[in-house]
Amino acid sequence: MSDYPIKSPRKLIEVALPLDAINVACAREKSIRHGHPSTLHLWWARRPLAAARAVIFAQLVNDPGYQQGGGFKYGKNKKDAAIERKRLFKIIEELVLWENTTNEEVLERARAEIRRSWREVCELNKDHPQAAELFNPDKLPALHDPFAGGGAIPLEAQRLGLEAYASDLNPVAVLINKAMIEIPPKFAGRPPINPDWQRKSPQEKALYDWSGAKGLADDVRYYGAWMREEAQKRIGHLYPPVEITAEMAKERPDLKPLVGQKLTVIAWLWARTVKSPNPAFSHVDVPLASSFILSNKEGKEAYVCPVLEGDHYRFTVKTGPLPSEAASGTSAGKRKGFRCLMSDVPMDYDHIRTEGKAGRMGQKLMAIVAEGIRGRIYFSPTKEIETIAKTAIPTWKPDCEMPKKHRNYQPPVYGMNNLGDIFTARQLVALTTFSDLIGEVRERIRIDAHSNDFSNDEGLEKGGLGAAAYSEALSLYLAFCLDKMADLGNNLVRWEPIAQCPRQLFGRQAIPMIWDFAEANPFGNSSGSWDVFIEGFTKAFTKTFAAVQPWFKATVRQADAQTQAVSKGKFISSDPPYYDNIGYADLSDFFYVWLRRSLRSVFPELLATISVPKAEELIASTYRHGSTEKAEQFFLDGMTLAMKSLADKAHPEAPITIYYAFKQSETSEETGTVSAGWVTFLGAVLHAGLQLSGTWPLRTENASRMIGQGANALASSIVLVCRKRPADAPSISRREFIRELNGVLPDALDEMTKGSGDERSPVAPVDLSQAIIGPGMAVFSKYAAVLEADGSPMSVRTALQLINRFLAEDDFDADTQFCLHWFEQHGWTESVFGEADVLARSKSTSVDAMKDVGVLQSGSGKVRLLKWAEYPTDWDPRTDTRMPVWEALHHLIRALKQGGESASGALLAALGGKAEAVRQLAYRLYTLCERLGQAEDARAYNELITSWTGIETAANSLPKPTVPQGTLFES
Missing domain, CATH: 1.20.120 (Four Helix Bundle (Hemerythrin (Met), subunit A))
Known part of the structure; x- marks a missing residue:
């Protein structure tokens, strides 16, 4: 070759x-x-x-x-x-x-x-x-994603005309990918088979468009509705409506017009309870309520009010202005636990953990939420309604333990060790009923499909395209709706008082503990109801697969990325696990137990294990491997094998693209963009024989969640572009490597920060520390090794430190260099004059000179830098005889903040040769602020650079005639 x-x-x-x-x-x-x-x-x-x-x-x-x-x-x-x-x-x-x-x-x-x-x-x-x-x-060639996960990459490969291959070790991910790319093309363009459709006349049928996956979506809607009706017949008595009585109206005059009506319940709101630590009330189960607020909506406020009656208590619901104490419920404050409702005695978390592990944690109904004509109506609980909930007797519950001693799994700390423990009895009855109905509806669909010109052939796993395969496909989508019900139908679901609806368990990648929870009504018409799941699913399905064609091809397999053979001769794009960020296997057990119960007969091999396979999962899990060092080594060894498999098998014509995500917290002052996860992952890529030909920072978070919030300021993912390194690649010395970096990085940085006209926008400061990794690591990775002075190979960590150090270089005027170093040490705060004087002398300038320039304030033995907002609005760079780049930069920021791009453009036009240095200083200061965790300051520099093109346009559009001084630069 x-x-x-x-x-x-x-x-x-x-x-x-x-x-x-x-x-x-x-x-x-x-x-x-x-x-x-x-x-x-x-x-x-x-x-x-x-x-x-x-x-x-x-x-x-x-x-x-x-x-x-x-x-x-x-x-x-x-x-x-x-x-x-x-x-x-x-x-x-x-x-x-x-x-x-x-x-x-x-x-x-x-x-x-x-x-x-x-x-x-x-x-x-x-x-x-x-x-x-x-x-x-x-x-x-086809495209393969060996870490297919949620299926975004293979789905888009298919849309772009490529045959898509998706594989994953996780069976939940495999099922998601089957539902996304394998099944829709099999039945694309077909009309539905449900009886509603079959009853229509030929003239009516001629009016319908069943392109894409619309037929599939319509059948999900129809058979989902049938399941709801059947479930209502079987367990509807456990979910009674609220009947408005005259007695209730006496307490709540606002209910008077509704007397005699029956309202559908949206949710029942519960508080967990433990025995009071006060011996006088040790027989009382007191509530753990983080809040008593039911509705924050202006004009429709509602809250729970506890009423003490001797040695017991009850809850009543009130409307109107919220009392201040309602917000905290019975909480004693963050990390302090709760207080006993009966005696006000503190209940710390040790007491609550002891109660939970002893099996003495219960629950008490606080309020009922129903759907009224003009919005939510809140009711006080009754013994009858609470009793009905407790009459539910489940015949099955998940038997799958959650990780213990893991920061992302809090329920085991309180005795809730099993996934089955995070559902109420009534929730388990509802979920198992709908799960049983998935099996029943599958047979009903098969019969209807067979009578509607579908052949009665093999199932999905054997490549079938007839009635059996179609019924199994629909049952998979209905099982996804059941998973949605589980996500909103457990006892870790919060009540959201602003939106006034339950919020799903998985708001983040964890199973947290909560104290008061919302039990949604599966037969209601709000969040948590089966009808809402079916409606949302069919809408998303129709939109997602509107353009799916029968000629789309896809194959989905369960495979370990370290040993799979699927990649041979295929293009590769993949999104591997990010070191220790997310434990996919442990998290997906929550859904797996319900999918297995509903679909094991359809996917017997895929759903054979009791829980999701974990031993081979490529994450650095300390709790699984016993120590950080062992977890890191496991990740490095496994990811290296996986990357080597890709390097050896991928089609040689195109580069491999690999996504990697990391957080703001992974950037340190000492090393720049370096973290254990990043270094280990990049090391695996390079040890596998790949070299980098580019890195691209992609911002995958909402703009409001970027640096403006002071968190996740870095772009949330990097795309590594890799090719296989030649087998005969040479080695070089550390000195030669640094010499080559010095030759490559200035041009690369210049191109990144300037852009290329219409071809390419400048890289924002928020992304620069990652983007510079591309050309830097391209140099490092093209060699078999970079050798240190003692002959040992340079580590990836050291290479990254050398690359990041390049961003810290500066070549500005003396005043600006003083300001840079002072800012790095003191920010905007003041410090002693003597220290400033020594620093100024070392930079060949003076404090008094810079005071006269207007970049700092000096007096009473103290010195501090002026913020941009303190700069004068009548500054004219054309008459400024001493204009450091620092001054020009902060005037530009002031003008942008106060007058927009036109005002800053007017200043830029007058800066002449300093414009480029100003832009470079903005990058430098952004990098510094990001490293120091100064989000507000970093945002100002980032905003200037991201607005630079507009500012330049404004500068270039200014008329050539001279404008009278004193007016052009006023904001």
């Missing part, structure tokens, strides 16, 4: 991306719920569809105008290449828009571009000895 190198043009993703457009689309997508495939079934840390689409497209499309090794030229001259790249960027910018997710015209343009690039590659390699095997111009 070495005598016949493959001719592989550089791909677009190895050169440039319209990062701003992708990031905007990703952030927007995070706020979309209706119609998003993520609403089909919960999965943790999904990648946005927009990111997956853009990455796959850019990974497979040739970049114009580049020469690659092997003695061939591809593309055009630099000017033509820029025009062509701009055209490709336009395709990506349209492709990532949420509105175009299923836009067939946009998708087909992207598919055509991928096919064109592939044919060009085939032509270049037509004389290769393996051309027949590797380069068939009429058939694109």
